[in-house]
Amino acid sequence: MPPDSPKLRSNDAVEAAITHVLTAEVEARDAVARARSEAAAIAEQAREAARRLGVHTDGRIHAVRAGFDASATAEVAALEAQAAALGAAHDLTPAEVSRVERAVAALASAMTGGRS
DSSP, X not given: OOTTOHHHHHHHHHHHHHHHHHHHHHHHHHHHHHHHHHHHXXXXXXXXXXXXXXXXXXXXXXXXXXXXXXXXXHHHHXXXXXXXXXXXXXOOOHHHHHHHHHHHHHHHHHHHTTOO
16 A cells, blocks of 8 residues: 555544544543642642631630630629628718718608608
8 A cells, every 4th residue: 555545544544533532631631630639739728727717716715715704803803892892881970970960850851841
């Protein structure tokens, strides 16, 4: 068969097409493998970012709770001190006794319509 016969040219075209398909298949497999690798790297980066965010959030929650506990403890101590001060006996001065007596007399007068 002469080198430029239609049958030989047809076989060359088939061989070239098969080679092209096989090359495209290898390239496609390589592209899929690269895409899987890139997807795995992206997923790991996302997991690491989520872990860092979780650690940061836990730290902030701890700080807020500690601040609240300290504030609540201080406020309770202040209220207890105030309650202790209010519960302490207070000796009235003569001026305070006179003022209370006048207030009692005014209240009695108002309640009885001015009759003693």
